Amino acid sequence: KAGVTQTPRYLIKTRGQQVTLSCSPISGHRSVSWYQQTPGQGLQFLFEYFSETQRNKGNFPGRFSGRQFSNSRSEMNVSTLELGDSALYLCASSLAPQGHSYEQYFGPGTRLTVT
Amino acid sequence: KNEVEQSPQNLTAQEGEFITINCSYSVGISALHWLQQHPGGGIVSLFMLSSGKKKHGRLIATINIQEKHSSLHITASHPRDSAVYICAVISGSGGGADGLTFGKGTHLIIQP
Secondary structure (H helix, E strand, O other): OOOOEEEOOEEEEOOOOOEEEEEEOOOOOOEEEEEEEEOOOEEEEEEEEEOOEEEEEOOOOOOEEEEEOOOOOEEEEEOOOOHHHOEEEEEEEEOOOOOOOOOOEEOOOEEEEEO | OOOEEEEOOEEEEEOOOOEEEEEEEOOOEEEEEEEEEOOOOOEEEEEEEOOEEEEEOOEEEEEEOOOOEEEEEEOOOOHHHOEEEEEEEEEOOHHHOOOEEEOOOEEEEEEO
């Protein structure tokens, strides 16, 4: 069974631009969660989608948004990029929503650099 | 909001040593995850626990719900175990509304 895939793997953007990252979950998984990892803050929860609905969202500004499609693939978008948005963005998929004690499977991440 | 503390932050040991990494959290949880992250960023889920103890190969994870504490043990450590180990929890209330809350990670180096 194929694992979680994320595209692109690396991305360089300029301040003020917007970016869209993609995540394809493991086949059959309907929950997709997104995380941001920076050297200073570590791993932080961005949001979770299940069956095309956002279930919950972490403490991030409205510039961070996402969506999930009917095939469970998910995208996250960051508008008006800031230097501090430079990070590794990870997605993880699971059979059921968080809180239901199902294991999460992580993708390789997208490394975003904002210049 | 759950606070997750890991110790130690950094650990260097010799091959073959028994390793223990600790994780404490402040609020009741529905599940605790132990994750492994190698250089380059990829994260692998090692264990998911809600009670008791789990073992997989040389890795053992335990959790004490009453004390809000979990430990990850590595027996007969090997240089390939060198990685960052991260503890993450799902708070018990709210059906996972806060998502995973992560510890800062333990950077483990096993020297030959």
